[in-house]
Amino acid sequence: MLDYEILRLLCWGLLGLFLISFALSGGLELGISMLLPLLNATEAQRRVIIARLAPLSAGNQTWLAATVVVLFVGWPTVYAAAFASFQMLLLLVLLALFVRPAGFYFRNSISGADFLKNWDKALYVSGLLPAVLLGLLAGNLLKGFPFHLSSDMHIAFLGNFAGLFNPFALLVAATCLALLASHGAIYLQLHGDDEIRLRGKALALPAGAAFLILFAMAGLWITHLEGYHVTTEIIPDGVSNPLTKFVKRGDGLWLDNYEHAPSLWAIPALVFVGGIAALVLSKFDRGYWALLASSVTVTMTVLTLGVSMFPFLAPSNISLNSSLTIWDASASQATLTVLLWLAGLLLPLMVVSTRWLFRISL
Amino acid sequence: MISETVVELSRAQYAINAVQHFLFVPLTLGLSLFLALMESWFLLSGQAVYKQMTQFWGRLFAIGFGLSIASSLAMAVQFGGNWSYFSHYVGDVFALPLLIGLAGLFLAANGVGWLLFGWRRLGKGAHLSVTWLVSIGCHLSWFGFLIASGWMQNPVGAEFNAQSMRMELTDLNLLLCNPVALAKFVHSLLASYVTAAGFVLAISAYYLLKQRETQLAQHSYRIAAAVGFWAVIATVALGDASIYAPGTMPRTKLAAISGLPNDDILEQNRQRIDNGLRAYSMLQELRDDKKDASLLAVFAAAKADLGYALLLKRWQDSVVDAKPAQIEQAALTSVSPAAPLFWGYKVMVVSGVLCLLAFLLASAATIAGWRSSWLLKSSLYAWPLPWLASGSGWFISEFGRQPWIVADILPTWVGVSTRSETDLIVSMAAYGVAYTGLSALALVLIVKFVRRGCAGSLLLAEESGDA
Numbered sequence: 001m002l003d004y005e006i007l008r009l010l011c012w013g014l015l016g017l018f019l020i021s022f023a024l025s026g027g028l029e030l031g032i033s034m035l036l037p038l039l040n041a042t043e044a045q046r047r048v049i050i051a052r053l054a055p056l057s058a059g060n061q062t063w064l065a066a067t068v069v070v071l072f073v074g075w076p077t078v079y080a081a082a083f084a085s086f087q088m089l090l091l092l093v094l095l096a097l098f099v100r101p102a103g104f105y106f107r108n109s110i111s112g113a114d115f116l117k118n119w120d121k122a123l124y125v126s127g128l129l130p131a132v133l134l135g136l137l138a139g140n141l142l143k144g145f146p147f148h149l150s151s152d153m154h155i156a157f158l159g160n161f162a163g164l165f166n167p168f169a170l171l172v173a174a175t176c177l178a179l180l181a182s183h184g185a186i187y188l189q190l191h192g193d194d195e196i197r198l199r200g201k202a203l204a205l206p207a208g209a210a211f212l213i214l215f216a217m218a219g220l221w222i223t224h225l226e227g228y229h230v231t232t233e234i235i236p237d238g239v240s241n242p243l244t245k246f247v248k249r250g251d252g253l254w255l256d257n258y259e260h261a262p263s264l265w266a267i268p269a270l271v272f273v274g275g276i277a278a279l280v281l282s283k284f285d286r287g288y289w290a291l292l293a294s295s296v297t298v299t300m301t302v303l304t305l306g307v308s309m310f311p312f313l314a315p316s317n318i319s320l321n322s323s324l325t326i327w328d329a330s331a332s333q334a335t336l337t338v339l340l341w342l343a344g345l346l347l348p349l350m351v352v353s354t355r356w357l358f359r360i361s362l
Numbered sequence: 363m364i365s366e367t368v369v370e371l372s373r374a375q376y377a378i379n380a381v382q383h384f385l386f387v388p389l390t391l392g393l394s395l396f397l398a399l400m401e402s403w404f405l406l407s408g409q410a411v412y413k414q415m416t417q418f419w420g421r422l423f424a425i426g427f428g429l430s431i432a433s434s435l436a437m438a439v440q441f442g443g444n445w446s447y448f449s450h451y452v453g454d455v456f457a458l459p460l461l462i463g464l465a466g467l468f469l470a471a472n473g474v475g476w477l478l479f480g481w482r483r484l485g486k487g488a489h490l491s492v493t494w495l496v497s498i499g500c501h502l503s504w505f506g507f508l509i510a511s512g513w514m515q516n517p518v519g520a521e522f523n524a525q526s527m528r529m530e531l532t533d534l535n536l537l538l539c540n541p542v543a544l545a546k547f548v549h550s551l552l553a554s555y556v557t558a559a560g561f562v563l564a565i566s567a568y569y570l571l572k573q574r575e576t577q578l579a580q581h582s583y584r585i586a587a588a589v590g591f592w593a594v595i596a597t598v599a600l601g602d603a604s605i606y607a608p609g610t611m612p613r614t615k616l617a618a619i620s621g622l623p624n625d626d627i628l629e630q631n632r633q634r635i636d637n638g639l640r641a642y643s644m645l646q647e648l649r650d651d652k653k654d655a656s657l658l659a660v661f662a663a664a665k666a667d668l669g670y671a672l673l674l675k676r677w678q679d680s681v682v683d684a685k686p687a688q689i690e691q692a693a694l695t696s697v698s699p700a701a702p703l704f705w706g707y708k709v710m711v712v713s714g715v716l717c718l719l720a721f722l723l724a725s726a727a728t729i730a731g732w733r734s735s736w737l738l739k740s741s742l743y744a745w746p747l748p749w750l751a752s753g754s755g756w757f758i759s760e761f762g763r764q765p766w767i768v769a770d771i772l773p774t775w776v777g778v779s780t781r782s783e784t785d786l787i788v789s790m791a792a793y794g795v796a797y798t799g800l801s802a803l804a805l806v807l808i809v810k811f812v813r814r815g816c817a818g819s820l821l822l823a824e825e826s827g828d829a
Contacts, residue, residue: 051479054475054479055475055476055478055479055480056472056475057475058427058428058431058471058472058474058475059468059471059472059475061431061435061471062431062464062467062468062471062472065434065435065438065464065467066464066468068438068439069438069457069460069461069464070461072438072441072442072449072453072457072460073453073457073458073460073461076449076450076452076453076454076457076528077449077450077453079441079442079449079453079457080442080446080447080449080450080453080779081446082442083439083441083442083443083446083449084442084443084444084446084779084781087439087443087444087779087781087785087789088785088788088789090439090443091439091443091789091792091793092792094435094436094439095792095793095796097432097435098432098435098796098797098800099800101428101431101471105424105425105428105478151649152527153447153450153451153527153528154447154780155446155447155450155779155780156780157779157780157781161785239523239525239526240526241525241526241527331453331454331457331530331531332454332523332526332530332531334530334531334532334534335454335455335458335530335531338458338531338534339458339461342458342461342462342465343461346461346464346465346468350468353472354472357472357476360483
C-alpha cells in the first residue's frame with residue numbers, strides 16, 4: 001500500500017486531471033454553443049455544427065460527473081460541504097445540462113421555424129449558463145464560503161444564494177466565460193465551412209484578448225484578496241479530521257505557494273504564453289496550432305486555480321479552522337488506494353476514447 | 363435540533379428524483395439488451411427488418427437514455443446537497459461503487475451517439491460492437507449503483523473510525539460481493555428486462571391493431587413475448603430464493619411483509635439503544651483522549667450499536683441525556699411501519715403474476731397468428747404492470763429501510779443537510795418543474811415517434827451530419 005501522503009497527492013492530481021478533461025471536452029462544447037447566436041449561420045450551417053457536437057455531448061457530461069464522483073470518493077467531506085453550500089448554483093448548472101444531449105439528439109426531429117428558434121435559444125442558454133456558474137463557483141472557492149464544522153462533523157451552512165454574486169466571483173465568472181468563448185471560436189475557425197471559419201476567426205480575437213485582460217485583472221486582485229494559510233504543522237499522513245489545525249486568513253496569502261516554489265510561476269505564465277500564441281496563430285490562420293495553444297491555456301488556467309489554493313479544497317470564511325484541505329478531509333487510505341487504481345485506470349481510457357471520438361466526429 | 367420539515371422536504375425531493383430515475387433507467391437498461399440482440403441477429407441472418415427494428419427501438423432508447431443521464435446527474439448532486447451528513451458519514455464506502463457505475467455511464471454515453479448516428483459512418487461490425495458496448499455500459503452502471511444501494515441495506519466491509527467520525531472501508535471484497543447487493547442487482551436487472559419487454563410488446567401490439575409496420579411489429583412482438591415470459595419467471599424465482607428469503611432480508615422487513623408481529627425485535631432494539639448510548643458517551647471521552655487503549659477497547663466492543671444511539675437525535679440533541687420515554691419512543695420507531703410494506707408486497711406479487719399472464723397471452727397471440735384482437739389489446743393495456751411490480755419492489759426496499767438511511771448505522775433523520783426550508787422548497791420546485799417538463803417532452807417525443815412509425819422519424823445527424 002502506498003504512503004498516505006503520496007496517495008493524497010496523487011489523487012488530488014487525478015481530480016485535477018478529470019477537471020481539466022472536462023474543461024477541454026465539455027468546455028469546448030459549451031463555448032461553441034454560446035457562440036451560436038453570434039455566427040449569423042444559416043439553418044444548414046447550424047445543422048452541420050450541431051450534428052457534429054451531438055454524438056459527443058452525453059460523453060462530455062460524464063467528464064463532469066466523473067469529476068464529481070472522484071471528489072465524492074476522495075474527499076467526501078469536501079463534497080458534502082461544497083455541494084450543500086452551492087446547492088442552488090449547482091442545481092442551475094444541472095438544469096442547463098439536462099437540456100443538452102436530448103436537445104442535440106432531437107432538435108431536427110421537430111420541425112417548425114418558431115420551435116427551432118426556441119430550441120436554439122435553449123441550447124445557447126444551456127451553453128452560457130454553466131460556463132458562468134462554474135466560473136462563479138471557482139471565484140467563491142477562492143474567496144472561501146461560509147460553513148462551520150461541529151465536533152461530530154455536522155456541517156452548518158451560513159450563506160445564501162445572493163452572497164455568491166460578489167464582485168470577485170463575478171470577475172472570475174467573466175474570465176471563465178471569455179476563456180471558453182475564445183476556445184470555441186478557435187475551434188470553429190479550424191472546423192467550419194468558409195463563412196463559419198471567418199466568423200470564428202473574427203470572434204477569437206476579442207474573446208481571447210478579453211480573457212487575457214480579465215485573467216490579469218483577477219491575478220492582480222488576488223495579490224490583495226484574502227487567502228488562507230494553515231498555521232499549525234501539517235501532518236500529511238495524519239488521520240482525516242479537519243478540526244485539528246489552525247488556519248489564518250490574510251491579504252495575498254494565495255501567493256504563498258509561488259513564493260515558496262518560484263518555479264510554479266510557470267503555470268500562470270503559460271496561461272499568457274498560450275493565450276497570446278493562440279491569438280497570433282489564429283490571426284495567421286494556423287487553426288490547428290491555435291487550438292493546441294488554446295488548450296494549453298485552458299489547462300493552465302485550471303491548474304492555476306488548484307495550485308494557488310493548495311492544499312485547500314474548501315476554505316471557510318466564517319469558521320477558519322473548519323476549512324478543508326487535501327490532507328485532513330480525504331477518504332481513508334484503503335479507499336484512496338482503490339480510487340487511485342480505479343480512476344487511474346479509467347482516466348487514460350476515457351482520455352483516449354474521448355480524443356478518438358472527437359477526431360472521427362469533428 | 364434537526365427540523366422535521368427539513369427532513370421531510372429532503373426526503374420528498376429524493377423521492378421525486380428516485381421516481382424519475384426508476385421510470386426511465388430500467389426501461390433503457392432492458393432496451394439496451396434488446397437492441398444488442400436485434401442487431402446481432404441482423405448480422406447473423408441478414409434480414410433487413412432487424413436493422414429497421416434496431417433503428418426504431420434505438421430512437422426510443424435514446425429518449426429514455428437522455429432522461430436517465432439527467433436523473434443520474436441529479437442524484438449525484440443531491441447526495442451532497444441535501445444529505446451532506448450522510449455523504450460525510452459513509453462517503454468513504456458508499457461513493458466507491460458509484461465510480462464503477464460512472465465508468466459504465468461513460469461507456470454508454472459515448473456509445474449512444476454512435477448508436478444513433480453512426481449507421482452510415484461505421485461498418486456493420488463496428489456498429490454492432492458499439493451497440494454491445496452501450497448495453498454493457500448500461501449494465502455496468504446498474505451494477506455500480508446497485509452495489510451502492512445494496513450497501514445501504516446491508517453495510518458490510520466497513521467500520522466506524524472514532525478519529526475521523528465516519529465509516530471507513532475495511533474490506534473491498536466484502537463491499538463488492540455483498541450478497542444482498544448482488545441479489546438485488548440480479549433481481550432488478552431481470553425486472554428491467556420485463557419492463558422493456560412490456561414496453562416493446564405494447565407498442566408492437568398498437569401497430570398490429572392499427573395494421574401498420576406489420577413486419578417490424580410482428581418480429582418485435584415475438585421477441586418481447588419470449589424474453590418477457592422467461593424474465594418474469596426468473597425474476598419471481600430469484601426474488602423468492604434470494605431477496606425475500608430469511609437470512610438475506612432483515613427480519614423486521616420479513617416480518618412486515620408476512621404480517622407477523624415483531625415484539626422480540628423491538629426488545630432487541632431497546633438493548634441495542636442502551637449499548638449504543640454506552641458507545642456514544644465513550645466517543646465523547648475518546649475525543650478528549652484519543653490514545654487511551656482501554657477506552658478504545660471498550661468503545662470497539664460497543665460501536666456496532668452506535669447508530670442506535672443516533673436514533674435519539676430526533677428527540678434529544680445530547681443523546682446521553684435522553685429520558686426513558688424518549689428511549690422507548692426511539693425503540694418503537696426503530697422498525698418501519700408494517701402496513702405499507704405488507705400491502706406493497708401484495709401489489710408486487712399480484713402485478714408480477716399479472717405480468718406472467720400477460721406474457722403468456724402474448725405468446726398465445728403469436729401462435730394464434732395475430733388474428734385475435736383482444737389478445738393484442740391485452741398486451742397493449744398491460745404496459746403499466748411491470749412498472750407497478752418493480753415500483754412496489756423498490757418501495758418495499760427503500761421504505762423498509764426506514765428509519766435508517768444506512769441500516770443500523772445512520773438514521774435518515776440524522777443524514778440531512780441542515781439547510782433552510784425556503785432553500786429546499788425553491789430547489790424542489792425548480793427541479794420538479796424542470797424535470798416534469800423534460801419528462802413531458804420525452805413522452806411527446808415517444809408518442810410522436812411511435813405515430814410516425816419507423817420510416818418517418820429521421821434524426822438530425824442522419825439528415826445532415828453524414829453529408
